[in-house]
Amino acid sequence: MSKDNKDVLTGHQVVANAMRQVDPDVVAAYPITPQSEIVEYFSQYVADGKVDSEVITVESEHSAMSACVGSAAAGARTMTATASQGLALMMEIVYIAASMRTPIVMTVANRALSGPINIHCDHSDSMAARDSGVIQLYGEDAQEAYEFTLMAQRLAESEDVLLPVMVTLDGFTLTHTAQVAELLPDEAVSEFVGEYDARYPLLDVENPTTQGPFDMPDYYFEHKLQQVEAMENVPARFLQVQEEFNDLSGSNYDGLFETYKLDDADYAVVVLGSTAGTAKVVVDELREKGKKVGLLKPWLFRPFPGEGIKDALVDKEAVGILDRSLSFGSSGPLYLEISSALAEEDRKPRLYNYTYGLGGRDIKEDQIADVFEDLANPDLEDKMRYIGARQ
Amino acid sequence: MKEIRWHGRGGQGAKTASQLLADINLQEGKFVQSFPEYGPERSGAPIRAYNRVSDKKIRVHSGVDEPEVVAVVDPTLLQAASPTEGLSEDGVLLVNTPNSSDEVKDETGFTGKVITIDATKIAEDAGSGYANIPMLGALVAVLGTEYEVAESEVSKALSKKLPEEIVELNLEAFEAGYEKLS
Numbered sequence: 001m002s003k004d005n006k007d008v009l010t011g012h013q014v015v016a017n018a019m020r021q022v023d024p025d026v027v028a029a030y031p032i033t034p035q036s037e038i039v040e041y042f043s044q045y046v047a048d049g050k051v052d053s054e055v056i057t058v059e060s061e062h063s064a065m066s067a068c069v070g071s072a073a074a075g076a077r078t079m080t081a082t083a084s085q086g087l088a089l090m091m092e093i094v095y096i097a098a099s100m101r102t103p104i105v106m107t108v109a110n111r112a113l114s115g116p117i118n119i120h121c122d123h124s125d126s127m128a129a130r131d132s133g134v135i136q137l138y139g140e141d142a143q144e145a146y147e148f149t150l151m152a153q154r155l156a157e158s159e160d161v162l163l164p165v166m167v168t169l170d171g172f173t174l175t176h177t178a179q180v181a182e183l184l185p186d187e188a189v190s191e192f193v194g195e196y197d198a199r200y201p202l203l204d205v206e207n208p209t210t211q212g213p214f215d216m217p218d219y220y221f222e223h224k225l226q227q228v229e230a231m232e233n234v235p236a237r238f239l240q241v242q243e244e245f246n247d248l249s250g251s252n253y254d255g256l257f258e259t260y261k262l263d264d265a266d267y268a269v270v271v272l273g274s275t276a277g278t279a280k281v282v283v284d285e286l287r288e289k290g291k292k293v294g295l296l297k298p299w300l301f302r303p304f305p306g307e308g309i310k311d312a313l314v315d316k317e318a319v320g321i322l323d324r325s326l327s328f329g330s331s332g333p334l335y336l337e338i339s340s341a342l343a344e345e346d347r348k349p350r351l352y353n354y355t356y357g358l359g360g361r362d363i364k365e366d367q368i369a370d371v372f373e374d375l376a377n378p379d380l381e382d383k384m385r386y387i388g389a390r391q
Numbered sequence: 392m393k394e395i396r397w398h399g400r401g402g403q404g405a406k407t408a409s410q411l412l413a414d415i416n417l418q419e420g421k422f423v424q425s426f427p428e429y430g431p432e433r434s435g436a437p438i439r440a441y442n443r444v445s446d447k448k449i450r451v452h453s454g455v456d457e458p459e460v461v462a463v464v465d466p467t468l469l470q471a472a473s474p475t476e477g478l479s480e481d482g483v484l485l486v487n488t489p490n491s492s493d494e495v496k497d498e499t500g501f502t503g504k505v506i507t508i509d510a511t512k513i514a515e516d517a518g519s520g521y522a523n524i525p526m527l528g529a530l531v532a533v534l535g536t537e538y539e540v541a542e543s544e545v546s547k548a549l550s551k552k553l554p555e556e557i558v559e560l561n562l563e564a565f566e567a568g569y570e571k572l573s
Contacts, residue, residue, distance in 0.1 A: 006417070007417070008410070008413045008414050008417050008423055008425070119429070120429070141450075141452075170452070172426075172429060173426075173452050174452070176426055176427065176429065177424055177425065177426035177452075178410050178413050178423070178424065178425040178426065179423065179424050179425075179449070180417060180422050180423055180448075274452040275452065277450035277451060277452050278450065278451045278452050278453055280450050281450050281451050362453055362454045363453060364453050364456075365451065365453060
C-alpha cells in the first residue's frame with residue numbers, strides 16, 4: 001500500500017490526523033495555552049463525528065496527565081498532547097504514567113521553558129522528561145512526526161514494553177509551518193495499530209487488580225528495575241514496528257537513528273529534530289566542495305541507542321554535538337549521551353558541544369557550516385560553544 | 392528553490408494568502424513550506440509570512456532572510472516594516488498601493504523591480520473587502536502560475552471556511568488581481 005493523500009498541512013494538522021486515524025478511546029488534554037493546536041484540530045474531528053474518541057478537557061496539564069493515567073489504567077487506548085510549561089506541570093504524573101506502565105502516546109510541540117517567558121522552540125521541555133521513564137522519539141519534519149505517532153502506538157502497547165511514548169516535533173518550526181505531508185489511508189492505519197487489548201484493565205471486575213499503590217522499600221526497587229527491563233526491550237520492538245510500518249507505507253526506517261553521508265565522513269554533527277534537515281542541506285553543499293562531512297540524527301532519545309551511535313562515530317576525526325537545551329552546570333543532554341557512549345574507547349573523535357536555538361533563536365545554514373569548519377581545526381579549544389549567541 | 396516574504400498587518404490575511412500559495416504550488420507539483428513569523432499576535436500589528444517553493448524536497452528549516460519576491464499587503468508597511476530588507480536588486484517587490492512603481496522606488500530606495508497594484512480598490516470593487524486575495528492573484532501571475540490551477544485551489548480552500556457568495560466575490564477579486572499582472 002502506498003501513501004495516496006499528499007497535502008499541505010501544518011505539523012499540528014498532521015499530528016491531529018494521526019490521532020484521528022488511531023482513533024483512541026480517550027484524549028485528555030488541557031484546552032488552552034500552552035496547549036498546541038493539535039488538540040484543537042482533534043476536538044474538531046470529534047465534534048464533526050470523524051472520530052469516536054472521548055475528549056476530556058481538564059483544568060490543568062497536571063489533571064490532563066492524571067486523567068490519561070486513569071483512562072489507560074482502566075484499559076482505554078489513551079493519547080494526549082502538550083508543550084512547554086504544560087509538560088512541566090504534567091511532570092509529576094509523567095513519572096507515574098511510566099511507572100504504572102500505561103502505554104499513553106503523547107505528542108510534545110517542543111518549546112522553551114520559562115523564564116524568561118518565551119513561546120518559541122527549543123528542547124528544554126522534553127529534555128526535562130528524559131529521566132521520567134517515557135520513550136522519546138524526535139521527528140525531523142511533519143512527516144516523521146506523523147509516522148512516529150502511528151508507530152508509537154504499537155511500540156507503547158508492545159507486551160514487553162508497556163510504557164508511555166513521547167513523540168516530539170519542533171514548536172513553530174514544524175508545528176506552525178505548512179508543508180507537504182502524505183497521510184496513509186484511514187483503513188491502513190486502523191489495521192496497522194489494531195485493537196488495543198489492555199493486559200490488566202482496572203475495569204475488569206472479574207479479575208480485580210490493584211494499581212498505583214504505596215510501595216515500600218522492600219519492593220519499590222524491583223519495580224523500578226522492571227521499568228529498566230521494559231526500556232531495554234524498546235530498541236528491538238522499535239525496529240520490528242519500523243519494519244511493519246515500512247511494509248505498509250513504503251517508508252525506509254531502518255534503525256534507532258538516521259545517518260546521512262556519515263560512513264566515509266571525517267567530521268560529523270549530531271543533532272535532533274528539524275535542524276537535522278537544515279544540517280543535511282549543509283552536508284550536501286560541503287560534499288559538493290569535496291569535504292568529507294556527515295550527520296547523525298537520533299530518532300530515539302530514550303532509550304538512548306548509545307552502542308550503535310558509538311560504532312557510527314568512533315572512527316571520526318571530530319564530532320560536533322548540537323544541543324537545543326541546557327543542563328546548567330553541566331554539558332547538554334545530547335552531548336552527555338554521545339560522550340558517555342564513546343567513553344570506553346581508546347581512540348575516539350574530538351567532541352564539542354554546541355548549544356543553539358534556545359527560545360526559538362533561528363539557526364542558519366552558514367552557522368552549521370561554521371561548525372564543520374571548527375571541527376576541521378585540530379587545535380580547537382572550548383568544548384562548550386554557543387551558536388549565534390551574544391557573548 | 393524560490394523564497395517569498397509577505398508583509399501584512401494582523402487580520403489582513405497575509406498568512407492565509409501564504410498558505411493558499413502553498414496549496415497552489417503543491418498542485419503544480421512543487422514542494423512547499425508556508426510559515427508565519429510569530430510574535431505577540433495582535434490585530435493591526437505588522438506580521439511577516441514566508442513561502443518556500445522547490446522542485447525538490449525542502450529540508451531547510453531556517454527562517455527566510457533573502458527572499459526573491461516580497462509582497463506587501465498593506466502600503467503603510469513600506470515605512471513601518473522595512474520590506475526590502477534582504478531583497479536583492481534582482482528580486483521583485485510587489486506592493487498593494489494606488490501609487491506608481493516609481494513612487495514606491497522613491498519611498499523605499501529599492502532600485503530593483505517594483506510592481507504596484509491597487510489591491511485594496513480591487514477588493515472593494517469586487518465587494519470582498521480583503522486585499523490579500525487580489526494580492527495573491529497578482530503574485531501567482533508574477534510567478535507564472537497557470538490561472539486555472541491557482542483559481543481552483545483558492546476556490547477549494549476558501550469554500551472550506553466561507554459561504555459560497557463570499558467565495559465568489561473573492562474569486563472575482565482574485566481574477567482581477569491576476570489579470571492586472573498577467
